[in-house]
Structures are given as structure tokens and as C-alpha cells.
Amino acid sequence: MAEIKLETIAKAFGSFTAVKGVDLKVDHGSFFVILGPSGCGKTTTLRMMAGLELPTSGRILLDGEDVTALPASARDIAFVFQLFALYPHMNVRQNIAFPLRCQNYPRPEIRRSVEETARLLRIDHLLDRRVGGLSGGDRQRVALGRAIVRRPKAFLMDEPLGALDSEFRRLMCGELRELHDRIDATTVYITHDQLEAMAMADQIAIMNQGRVEQIGTPQEIYDRPASMFVADFIGAPPMSFLAVQASLKRGDRSIKVDGAPIEMPQLFEDRAEGSFALGVRPENVSFADGSSLRGRVIGAEYLGTTQIVTVTTANGQIKARLPSGSTVRIGETVGLALRPDKLSLFDAVSGQALSSALYGGHHG
Amino acid sequence: MAEVALLDVSKSYGAVEAVRGLSLSVAHGEFVVLLGPTGAGKTTTLRLIAGLERPDQGSVMIQGRVVTNEVPAERDVAFVFQQYSLYPHLSVYDNLAFPLRSPARRMDEKTIRRRVQQISELLHIEHKLGNRATALSGGEMQRVAIGRALVREPAVYLMDEPLSSLDAKLRAELRLELKRIQRELGTTILYVTHDQIEAMTMADRIGVMSEGALIQLGTPREIYERPNSAYVAGRLGTPVINLIPAELLGDTVPPQVRTVGLRTEHIRISTSDGPGPRAQVHWVEHLGDQNHVHLKLATHSLVTLADPVQPLKAGDQVSLEFDQPLYFDQAGNRVGADGWRGHA
Numbered sequence: 001m002a003e004i005k006l007e008t009i010a011k012a013f014g015s016f017t018a019v020k021g022v023d024l025k026v027d028h029g030s031f032f033v034i035l036g037p038s039g040c041g042k043t044t045t046l047r048m049m050a051g052l053e054l055p056t057s058g059r060i061l062l063d064g065e066d067v068t069a070l071p072a073s074a075r076d077i078a079f080v081f082q083l084f085a086l087y088p089h090m091n092v093r094q095n096i097a098f099p100l101r102c103q104n105y106p107r108p109e110i111r112r113s114v115e116e117t118a119r120l121l122r123i124d125h126l127l128d129r130r131v132g133g134l135s136g137g138d139r140q141r142v143a144l145g146r147a148i149v150r151r152p153k154a155f156l157m158d159e160p161l162g163a164l165d166s167e168f169r170r171l172m173c174g175e176l177r178e179l180h181d182r183i184d185a186t187t188v189y190i191t192h193d194q195l196e197a198m199a200m201a202d203q204i205a206i207m208n209q210g211r212v213e214q215i216g217t218p219q220e221i222y223d224r225p226a227s228m229f230v231a232d233f234i235g236a237p238p239m240s241f242l243a244v245q246a247s248l249k250r251g252d253r254s255i256k257v258d259g260a261p262i263e264m265p266q267l268f269e270d271r272a273e274g275s276f277a278l279g280v281r282p283e284n285v286s287f288a289d290g291s292s293l294r295g296r297v298i299g300a301e302y303l304g305t306t307q308i309v310t311v312t313t314a315n316g317q318i319k320a321r322l323p324s325g326s327t328v329r330i331g332e333t334v335g336l337a338l339r340p341d342k343l344s345l346f347d348a349v350s351g352q353a354l355s356s357a358l359y360g361g362h363h364g
Numbered sequence: 365m366a367e368v369a370l371l372d373v374s375k376s377y378g379a380v381e382a383v384r385g386l387s388l389s390v391a392h393g394e395f396v397v398l399l400g401p402t403g404a405g406k407t408t409t410l411r412l413i414a415g416l417e418r419p420d421q422g423s424v425m426i427q428g429r430v431v432t433n434e435v436p437a438e439r440d441v442a443f444v445f446q447q448y449s450l451y452p453h454l455s456v457y458d459n460l461a462f463p464l465r466s467p468a469r470r471m472d473e474k475t476i477r478r479r480v481q482q483i484s485e486l487l488h489i490e491h492k493l494g495n496r497a498t499a500l501s502g503g504e505m506q507r508v509a510i511g512r513a514l515v516r517e518p519a520v521y522l523m524d525e526p527l528s529s530l531d532a533k534l535r536a537e538l539r540l541e542l543k544r545i546q547r548e549l550g551t552t553i554l555y556v557t558h559d560q561i562e563a564m565t566m567a568d569r570i571g572v573m574s575e576g577a578l579i580q581l582g583t584p585r586e587i588y589e590r591p592n593s594a595y596v597a598g599r600l601g602t603p604v605i606n607l608i609p610a611e612l613l614g615d616t617v618p619p620q621v622r623t624v625g626l627r628t629e630h631i632r633i634s635t636s637d638g639p640g641p642r643a644q645v646h647w648v649e650h651l652g653d654q655n656h657v658h659l660k661l662a663t664h665s666l667v668t669l670a671d672p673v674q675p676l677k678a679g680d681q682v683s684l685e686f687d688q689p690l691y692f693d694q695a696g697n698r699v700g701a702d703g704w705r706g707h708a
Contacts (some may be wrong), residue, residue, distance in 0.1 A: 037531060038502065136402075168402075192531045198651045219650045236536060283654075283672045299540075301565045304588045304601045305628045305669055323629070339672075 002063050002076075002153035002186045003028050004049060009058035011044050018044040020210035021058070026154075026188055026203075031180050033189045033197040036207035037233070042190045043158055045207070049188060050079045050156050062153065078152040080160045086131045086143055092118070093127040096145040103150075117149045120182060140172060144179070154186040161196065173199045194234050198222070206230050222281075224359050225344060228351040231279050237308055239279045242315040243348065247273040255345065258314045260292035263340035265358035275348035282308060284339035285320035291335030300328045311336060366425070367392050367520050367552040368413055373422030375408055382408040384576040385422070390520065393550045395543070397563040399599060400573035406556040409573075410522045413554065415439050427519050437468075440519040444526045448509035450497040456508055457493040460484065463516050483511045486545055503534040510542070514549075523555040527562065539565055560600050564588070572596050594696040597625050603656050603667040605690070612641070612662060617691060621699055625690035628669040633657070633676070638683035645680040659684075 004026040011019040019041040026032040034042040047053040049060060051072035060068045067075050086095050093114055100110045118124040121141045126134065131142060140160075147155065160176075161169045177200045180187050191197055197204050198218045205215045206229075214226040225231035231239040242257050248271040254261045255278060262278065295313035302324060309320045309328050318336060322328070345354045353359060366389040375383040383405045390396045398406045411417040413424055415436035423432045431439045442463075450459050460480045464471045471479075484490040487507045492500060497508060506526065513521055527535045527542075543566045546553055557563060563570045564584045571581045580587060580596045591597040597605045606626040610617050613624055632640075641661060648670060649656040655670035661684065670676065691699040 037533070194532060195651060199649070222650065233533065236532065238533070301540075302584055302588075303561065303564055325629070 003061075004154060004186065004188065005059075005061040005064075006045070006049070007059040007061070009045065009048060009055045009060065011041075011048060011053060012056045018210055019048070019055075022207075022210075022212050024205055024212060024215060026186060029184060029186055030202045031177060031187045031189065031200055033191060033201035033204045034207060035191060035194060035197040035204050035233075037192055039209075040207040041210040042207050046156050046158055046188060046190050050077055051075045052079070076153040078147045078150060078155050080144070080147045080155060080157040086139060086146075088130075088132055091128055091130050092123065092134075092142050092145075095131055095142055096127075096149050099146060099150050113149050113151075114145075117145045120148070120179065121145050137168065137171070141175075144176075148179070148183060148185075151183070154188065155180075157187065157189045159191055160189075162191075162193075169193075169196070170199075176200065194236070198234075206233060208233075223342070224353070225279070226353050228277060228279070228346045228348075231344060231346070235281060237282055237319045239281050239344070240285075240316065240318040241277040241279050241346070242313065242318065244276045244278055244315065245273070246276055247271065248276070248345075248354075257293055262293060262338060262343070264343040264345060265341055265356040267345070268355040268357070268359075271347075271354070276354075277346040277348045278338075279344035279346060280318065280338045281342065282319045282321035284342040285318055286322070286337045286339075287320070287326070288335045288337035291337050293336045293338070294333055295336060297328055297330055297332050297334060299330065366390060367394075367427060368554060369425040370409070370413070371423045371425070373409075373412060373419045373424065375412060375417060375419050381576050383412065383419075386576070386578050387422075388571060388578055388581065390552055390554050392552055395546050395553045395555065395566055395568045396571060397555045397557060397567035397569075398571045398573055398578075399557060399560060399563040401558055403575075404573040405576040406558075406573055407524055408576075410443070410524055410554065410556055413439075413520070414441050414443050414522055416443075442513040442516050442518045442521050444510055444513045444521065444523040446525040446528055448505045448529075450505060450508055450512075452496070452498045454497060455493065456484070456489065456495050456497055456500070459497050459508055460493075460511050460515055463512055479515050483514050486514070486548070487511045487541070503530055503538065506530060506538065507541075510538075514545070514551075520552045520554060523553060525557050525559075526555075528557070528559065535562075542566065560602075564600065570600075572599050590698070591690070592698055594623060594625060594692045594698070597690060597692075597698075601627055602654065603628070603669065606664075606666045606668075607692070608661070608664050608666070610691075612664065613686065616686075618699060620693050621691040622694045623692040623696070624686075625692060626666060626668075626686060627690075630687050630689040631666065631668050632685040632687060633659075633668070633671075633674065633682050634685065635674075635676075635680065635682055638685060640683050640685040643682055643684050645676050645678055645682060647678045648676060 006022055006024050009019060009022045022045055034045060036042045044053060048055050051070055059066055062075060096114045096117055097110050100113060118127055121144060123138060123141050126138060131139060161172050173196055201218055203215060204218055204221050206213045208229050214221055214230050222234055244255055244257055246255055248267055250268060250270050252267040254263050295311035297309060297311050299310040301308040305324060306321050307324045309322055311318045369389040370386055373383060373386045398409060400406050412419055415434060423430055426439055457480060461476050464476045484493055489504055489507050492504060510526060527538050539562055567584055569581060570584055570587050571578050574595060580592050588600045594607055607623050610621045610624050617624060643659040643661040646658040646660045657668050657670045657676055659666040693699050
């Protein structure tokens with residue numbers, strides 16, 4: 001187990017700054033996911049933690065010790081890459097034992113560690129099989145075995161499931177998280193897949209253009225996105241935004257959208273006349289005949305249990321997640337009700353969320 | 365008339381039967397999605413239609429013409445692969461124009477220009493026509509790759525997981541765009557994926573494949589609501605359908621039923637005492653847009669979609685009610701699968 005701390009880490013490649021001052025702390029035993037679109041700087045951040053890149057500025061602390069300038073080999077960290085590579089001419093036992101043999105561990109100890117690792121991964125019955133004949137899942141488990149057999153302080157994983165099909169990925173997510181708990185590991189995991197992040201993480205850091213936009217538990221990030229970027233990146237479909245022009249006062253509990261007052265969580269700040277975006281998640285939208293917020297249905301996507309209905313209003317497009325049983329007619333005009341306690345309000349210029357009762361009164 | 369028809373087609377590679385006795389027809393203007401896990405035979409099916417593989421038996425027809433023995437170039441199809449393959453040294457415009465400049469076509473530059481312009485507008489990449497193909501984002505490159513197939517007007521487009529290399533957000537956007545374009549142009553598409561969301565949101569009809577065979581073909585709603593087997597029921601729906609032994613439901617189920625399939629819409633959870641079986645909330649999994657409630661019913665676990673207005677937490681005791689669940693027999697076939705709830 002380890003605690004990893006990044007202090008204002010930055011990395012430039014020539015004139016391009018990939019990481020622009022990232023501060024974050026990964027607690028002992030935490031499963032920490034860095035999530036973001038391609039090019040957001042998440043892989044560079046991970047490579048700096050591993051010692052594969054030297055930061056341009058800032059410090060990296062591993063269990064309180066400054067390791068910023070230490071090479072990868074001097075940090076007790078295992079790195080798992082996107083494509084698991086096994087040695088095809090070796091059997092499972094030899095593959096898992098490889099990192100220990102490289103470090104000249106005594107034979108009996110290698111044997112014990114390999115067998116214990118195989119038991120953890122439930123592949124102990126496969127130890128003497130050649131890797132060529134294994135199923136995809138077992139090959140992944142062998143590759144993981146090779147990463148964990150050394151029992152490093154921390155695991156850094158760069159989209160280890162990226163190459164798998166969705167069904168199998170879901171299964172491996174569960175296994176990885178369970179393994180993390182069983183061996184009491186500290187894991188930093190990188191992905192662009194929000195479902196993976198949501199399913200596995202204790203904490204998620206969302207990165208965008210070299211900066212951390214928000215750090216929080218999956219539920220916090222989903223329910224209280226700190227910015228429009230986060231709100232739009234998380235959720236499938238993402239949060240919908242209604243454009244509003246308003247001046248706001250601390251204590252306000254509603255906002256006028258196209259003349260219709262919409263109830264929202266109590267506001268904790270004053271704002272002069274300006275552009276705002278009222279954010280609502282699809283499951284918090286329902287049809288309500290009497291509502292003065294009206295729009296026209298332009299599409300419905302059938303998803304089995306639910307359907308996603310897209311409605312255009314004068315202030316923007318709203319997506320609603322409704323039961324598949326409810327009848328929706330394309331072209332029809334409907335009234336929309338938004339669940340008041342779940343609405344976010346953003347400054348449309350800066351993209352930052354306004355402080356409100358929903359956001360627990362954080363002052364940004 | 366069917367644009368594409370496969371009649372009892374089989375294809376083996378050595379001892380592996382990749383496609384077994386497959387018959388399928390795709391109508392003009394129809395969007396058919398073949399759904400199945402890796403190794404189900406989906407890609408082989410596409411390759412057989414394209415002429416990249418020859419069937420061991422059976423025949424392939426395109427627009428009523430038997431093409432089984434024709435080479436790919438003679439068949440009127442366009443193939444879009446998973447990995448975009450663009451000419452890196454050419455501009456977006458030249459990449460799109462390339463298929464039209466083939467000597468076999470002899471299309472004049474004016475017609476080519478009009479066609480490229482039209483397709484690039486459809487794909488919202490008209491402002492990138494002058495860019496080098498390598499100076500595009502992943503999503504734009506894949507749009508160009510799709511566009512290169514669309515500039516031609518073949519009888520059918522064959523698409524092999526064209527969106528799977530893109531990130532989730534982009535995939536969702538292109539999914540909607542592809543469906544819109546298909547509707548606007550009235551094109552015929554046979555599309556292969558292992559992603560059930562792509563299948564449900566884009567397909568007019570879904571063909572579920574397993575081990576080389578087509579095991580059910582129907583509209584997304586038919587496949588979801590009236591699967592002919594427990595296997596098919598497990599292909600669609602998130603969370604995955606719960607399959608529990610019939611004994612747990614006592615004598616409320618028909619006698620030949622061995623397994624009961626329960627989806628979220630079949631399960632009613634009430635926090636007050638009810639007549640139904642008691643269960644315990646094991647944990648609530650927050651997946652963002654959908655939160656899954658894991659319930660313990662005797663020794664079995666059930667996973668259902670959380671109702672946003674019914675807050676449940678680990679440890680809660682609840683009572684369950686089941687509304688028209690799916691019933692499966694010993695062999696996994698759905699009881700009353702043929703016309704049970706009235707076939708549309």
C-alpha cells in the first residue's frame with residue numbers, strides 16, 4: 001500500500017504543455033481513476049507517477065518520500081499497459097514468475113509467490129498450461145498475475161481493458177476491483193470510459209486539457225458536477241443544458257426559463273445579469289401536461305427498460321429518460337417537469353457550477 | 365425486393381464452423397444489425413457478402429443476382445472497417461474523392477466535386493475538406509472513412525464495428541448521425557457489432573448470432589420483449605436479465621418452467637410489507653446514469669435499475685412483486701415464445 005501525492009505537477013513537450021499543474025492525492029488502499037478524453041494529459045500524468053517521464057515542474061511523493069527524480073526501477077510500482085503481452089513460449093507459471101526471476105529471488109520464494117498469486121486470481125489449475133491455448137480472460141489474468149506477483153506498493157494501469165469487447169470488459173472490471181480489495185492494493189487507473197470509472201473507483205479525477213476539473217466519488221461527480229465539462233463528459237446521455245439569461249440573488253429558489261419559473265436548489269451566491277446554463281440529467285426529466293416549460297419531441301431511442309426522448313425547447317435541447325412503456329409521438333408538443341432538488345446551475349461563460357443547496361454550499 | 369440475401373450459407377476454417385446454415389435477407393433501405401459476442405460469425409458473414417470469403421455451401425444474392433462466385437469488385441457493395449484506413453498523404457477531399465476516381469467509374473471531376481461536397485455536409489466535415497487526413501481528430505477520421513464508403517452508391521453498405529475504436533461520447537454522437545444519414549439517404553446497411561446499445565438504437569431489425577448461427581431476427585422491441593431463448597434475453601438489456609430458478613417463485617409459474625427471467629420492468633420493489641417474497645438490498649452500485657440495486661432473494665442475487673425517486677440503501681428489507689416475467693423451459697427456450705403475447 002502506498003500514498004501517492006502530486007504537487008503542482010506540470011509537463012511540457014517542446015511548446016506543447018500536456019499537464020498544467022496537477023495536484024492530487026491518492027490515499028492508501030484507494031482505487032483512484034483518472035478519467036478524461038484522449039489528449040487530456042491523463043497518460044502523461046500516470047507516466048510521471050511511474051517515473052517514465054520527468055515532470056517539468058512540481059513534486060511527486062510516494063509515502064511522503066520525494067521520488068520526483070527517481071527512475072521507474074527505483075520506485076516500488078507496477079505498471080500495467082493497455083495490451084497485455086505474455087511470453088508465448090513460456091507456460092503460465094514461467095510467465096508469472098518472470099519479474100521475480102529477473103530480480104534473482106530464491107527459487108522456493110518464487111514458487112510460493114507464484115502459487116499464491118495464481119490462487120488469488122483463481123488460475124492455480126492452469127499453472128502448467130502453455131499460454132497459447134488459454135481463453136482471452138485467462139490470458140488477462142495471467143498478465144495481471146505477472147504485475148501483482150512482486151507485490152509493489154502501487155499499481156498504475158493505463159487502460160488495461162481498452163482492447164476488450166464491452167461484455168468482457170464489464171466482467172474484468174468486477175474482477176479487477178475485487179482483486180484490488182483482496183490484496184489491499186493502491187491502484188491508479190486510467191480510462192476514457194466513464195462506465196469503467198463509475199463501476200470501479202473510490203475516487204475519480206476528471207481531466208481536461210492538462211488540468212484536473214474535479215476530484216470526487218463517482219456519485220459526487222455525477223450528482224454535483226463542478227463544471228459543464230464534467231456534466232457533459234459524465235452520463236450517457238450526458239446532462240442537458242437550458243440557456244438562461246438572468247440576474248441571481250443568494251437565497252433564490254427558482255429561475256425563469258423562457259418566462260416560466262423553474263424551481264431549483266437554493267442558491268448560495270449573488271450574480272449580476274449574465275448567461276447561465278441550467279443543467280438537468282435525463283432521469284430527472286418527466287412529461288407534465290400542465291408545465292409551462294414546453295418543447296417539441298424530435299426523437300426517441302429505444303433502450304429496452306427505458307427510452308431516451310429528445311425534446312427541443314426555446315432554450316435548448318433536453319433529453320429525458322422515460323420508461324419504454326410510455327407513448328411518445330415525434331413532433332408532439334409536451335410540457336416538461338424537472339426534478340427541483342437535482343438541478344445544477346452553471347455560469348455559461350466560465351462553465352463553473354454555482355454554489356447552491358445541492359452543492360453543499362461549497363464556495364467556488 | 366431484398367438488396368441482400370443469404371441462402372443457407374456455411375463457412376468453415378479447418379475444424380471451426382464460423383457460419384452455419386445462415387439465411388438472412390435485408391430489404392431495400394433497411395438497417396440490419398448483427399449482434400453477438402466475439403467469434404459468433406458476424407464478421408465472416410459480412411466478408412461472405414463482400415466476396416472476401418467464398419462460402420462452402422449456400423448462395424449469396426445482391427439485388428436479386430447470384431454473386432456467390434463473383435470477386436469483390438464485381439459486387440456492388442462498400443465495406444467500412446473498424447479501423448479507419450485513410451490515405452495519410454491526401455487531403456480529406458482527395459480521400460473522399462478517391463473511390464469515385466477509379467478508372468472503372470470514369471466520373472467527371474464536376475460530378476465528383478458535387479458528390480464529395482454533399483457527403484461532407486452530411487457528415488459535418490465540410491470545413492475540413494482542405495485538411496490533411498492526419499490532421500484530424502479520431503472522430504473526424506472515422507467520419508471520413510464512413511464518408512468514403514458513402515460517396516459511392518452501392519446496393520449495400522457493410523459495416524464492421526465502425527464505431528468501436530472511438531470514445532464513448534463520440535460513439536454516441538456518430539450513432540445518431542449514422543442513423544440520421546441512413547434515413548435521409550434511404551441506404552441499405554448491414555452492420556456488425558457486439559454493442560447492444562448500437563444495435564437497439566440504430567437497427568430496424570437485429571439478428572442475434574451465436575456460434576455461427578442466426579438464432580433470432582426481429583425489431584429491437586421484439587428481441588427485447590419477446591426473446592425466443594434465455595440466451596437471446598441475456599444479449600439485450602442493462603443490467604443483464606436476472607435468471608433465477610422457478611422454485612423461488614413457488615407455484616405461481618407454469619409447470620414446464622425451469623427458469624424465470626426478470627428485468628427491471630418485471631420487478632416491483634416495495635419498502636412496506638407486501639404479499640410477495642422478501643428480499644434484502646445488498647448494495648447500490650452507482651454507475652452514473654444508471655444506478656443498479658443488488659438484491660438478495662434467498663440465496664440468489666437480483667440486479668435491477670434503481671428508481672430515482674425510490675431511495676434504497678444497503679440493508680433495507682423490501683418485498684418484491686413480479687409483473688409478467690419471462691419464462692424459460694429446461695432447454696432455455698421461452699415458454700410460449702410463438703405468439704404468446706400476440707405476435708405483431
